[in-house]
Amino acid sequence: MIGSQYNGAPGPGQIHTQEFVEVLASTELQARIPGGVLLAKGNGVIKKGTVLGRVTATNKFVPYLSSASDGSQVAVCILDNDQDTTLTDMGASAWIAGIFTESKITGIDTAAKTALKLCYFV
Template identity: 55%
Template structure:
């Protein structure tokens, strides 16, 4: 009989999620093999030809130049290639990690269209910094 449930990983609370202003939803993704350790909060793009995910990089031309989701856990791709990612949510922009020399400015509008919203951090008085 086929397994009806497979554990892909686990998610630990971090300073990545900015709140519940927008819905948060998860998906399972397959990361490209042997791309090293990819950290929680990395914005991922999807390589069109293979369907695997890598850190988004605006200089790429294989489909991974466009953001798709945000990785929800630290993964060493030499050991495990399946992972959990957020396909929508509300994130602190300074906690997000991008590939190449990209920053949130390169992808902010496209991420908003996907339901991946960003905000600045909050200072010690609770105001948006």
């Protein structure tokens, strides 16, 4: 890089890219849980579009797992944005209704589709 390229000022710095993943197939019909959800720490980065279940003992949300027996085996909602839960519990926004692109949803199965009564998958 030539110093005069930016009139002696520092250049733009390191370039980072971020993938934007849209999981909604339509914005016509959608609803989020009022007040959001509390994601339990220790689950690493949970990606937008992940189906969430609620652990009964703590009322905290974790990625849905149909084989679990702690309450998280019941799908409750779909995460609205990536969240890093590695070190701490995180508040987050989550959909309870909407029209979603099924191939962009993580953890969706027949039982989750049945539990997410107000979510439609295309």
